[in-house]
Amino acid sequence: MHDVKTWNQKTVKKGNKSIVLDKIKELSPISRASIANKTSLNKGTVSSLVNELLDEDLIYESGPGESSGGRRPVLLLFNETAGYSIGIDIGVNYLLGILTDLKGNIIQEQLTKFTNLSFEEIRKILYRTIDTLISLAPPSHYGIIGIGIGVPGIVNNEGEIVLAPNLNWNNINLHEPLFEKYGIPIKVENEANAGAYGEKLFGTGIYFENIVYVSIGMGIGVGVILNNELYKGIDGFSGELGHMTIDIHGENCRCGSKGCWELYASEQALLKKAKQLGIESKNQADLSVETLISLAKNNDEKTLQLLKEIGQHIGIGIKNIFNIFNPEQIIIGNSISTLEQWITPAIKQQLINQILQPYQDELQLDFSTLSSHSTALGMTAFTTEYFLENRLQQK
Amino acid sequence: MHDVKTWNQKTVKKGNKSIVLDKIKELSPISRASIANKTSLNKGTVSSLVNELLDEDLIYESGPGESSGGRRPVLLLFNETAGYSIGIDIGVNYLLGILTDLKGNIIQEQLTKFTNLSFEEIRKILYRTIDTLISLAPPSHYGIIGIGIGVPGIVNNEGEIVLAPNLNWNNINLHEPLFEKYGIPIKVENEANAGAYGEKLFGTGIYFENIVYVSIGMGIGVGVILNNELYKGIDGFSGELGHMTIDIHGENCRCGSKGCWELYASEQALLKKAKQLGIESKNQADLSVETLISLAKNNDEKTLQLLKEIGQHIGIGIKNIFNIFNPEQIIIGNSISTLEQWITPAIKQQLINQILQPYQDELQLDFSTLSSHSTALGMTAFTTEYFLENRLQQK
DNA sequence: AAGACTTTGTCTAGATGATAAACTAAGTTT
């Protein structure tokens, strides 16, 4: 019988202030009068809220704009340099850290590649990356407003990493030590959830409200945005769509089930199958996605056939996702998206005639446009949003 | 660039009034003081809101309660007879209509069974049922406050039935003619969505906030409740989880795809397979679920084996749903639930060892407890909720 | 049985914040 959130004047003010700030972010440069117009808030209300936002340094006034037959408007802009946010993307063989302003512009970037490191070693890289980014941040009113970390695994609602199989991590709490060390808000989230949010805010998902982001890397993770908000299951599940059965008579998966999607449509599946087919890299190096790209560019028959097959398997899962969530848009991201041009035809072929007629045209299928930054950008967005929400609440 | 909803005093009042009413519904009989306590609203605020609710006849005062060392409290109760709601469940071979009070108690019930009727004929039954229920409703302050209709098909957000394959309906608008005839709010919704809502409010889903309701009848439909709210895709999809591929090499489905879940785990699949196995009804009648039940009760080997197989196939889909939505609870409803005792072991067997270890214990799997009333009850709940929301908004 | 608590519910004054309308500022049009 938890307490319900009641409503009072503070709620109202916070809500309206947030609306005003959002409009400035969305339509800047914009005048007070124009905000009042577009939000249906009273001119006086807008004026007083704007003045508070000015005091808090979250927005600033630029020179006067063009007159439209009367007094010239004072233009308002979002002060994206009032603070900076750090976003980290921990992958299986890399750690990417970025520093962004409040608008999500990337100011600094630190990429470390590695293979087969222990948690302790990755932790050191993480701390080093954060320290470097902090030292590189320009001076600002609010400083570093938070650190967000995306990981390929299951993160519960308390921010604990319950399970990250591809990293061999179990029950790891990054939140606590980081908060103790840096004393600013820390947010840990599943990589696909963050990627979905990144694409929604800064990438190809910008015009859609219901998006499923399919992160296909070593494994398959899925981030779901419903009504502009990230949906997380009761335990913060997300990732486990990779373990959807698509072949009841298929091979065994380490999850205990049979015929999981991940076994047919991930980077892991791609590389395994390539080896089986005898596709080899020219030099001695391990077979990699990059090798396959160069082979595909040379029209290597075996490779093209393999990519077509992988595309078909991806397509089956995409079709399932469409039938399950009926989203406006499905975005394919993570490492597989570099293969876009070779797998797209096969994916589309799977979708044609497999989706109920009335909806064939409505599905928007896109590939990530943020290249490898979706997750890190999503994480900075989480912390930035948290910061702004809390700022507005305070007096 | 649609207008954003702004906040003002009316929002606040409506929100708080709704909180007060909800608490009365939840904990009645309850005193004003106790509401103030449990909601953290001020005593005075509660008093004035309660007085408005009394004026509107939505609640009433009963005699004084027990003293706990001071003045005796005046107990408040929700006035469930202030109005009545009509809920209709249109199935492939039946039409069920119920009349409930505002609390969801069933007052009257009208069931019509049929086979193979045209839209026009079903429409007549629908109108007749509604007219009968209206005439049977007791006199009340607000009268009939709305009509809700659940159908096995895709309903878009405007309430149009885009496609109901098992009924052979296409682009049918029930909303308009009904609203013209009766002049009260009409709500048309997918059968599984309504069922999910019904179970959430009145059935086995009462203690959970994230529920997936799987309606297995002639086809398979799914209703999803996330954070206590019904989630509908952009087009109001819901139902189409039945067309999730679970066997990429499986048989063709009329949806154009292969190996759809529905082909392995629905009532249709059950009856088809039974015929193939030579299971026959004793008398001349068509083979039906009832026949299979009586055979199973007599421990007919073939039948038991068949039910086990169907259970396994249901289990696969359930596992997928768990991995996709990570709900607190999965409820199996509609006609298949009558087979509960024979299919449950096979379903559970599929789930064991197929769900990632940390979450095995957390899944709550239940069968519908409202028997065949989930959908109709969900529909009355939709209209009741709509009515109350609108009442509170008004002065 | 009387006086001292306790609990319920109402009432009043004060605070907050939205709105409408008046007002000031600073432009354009005729």
Next chain:
DNA sequence: AAACTTAGTTTATCATCTAGACAAAGTCTT
């Protein structure tokens, strides 16, 4: 230059919540 327009501020009013006083109606202690 006068009339009109648009932008932004100020003021009076209104709605609503809150704290706290107060009245009503009970119980508990001596």
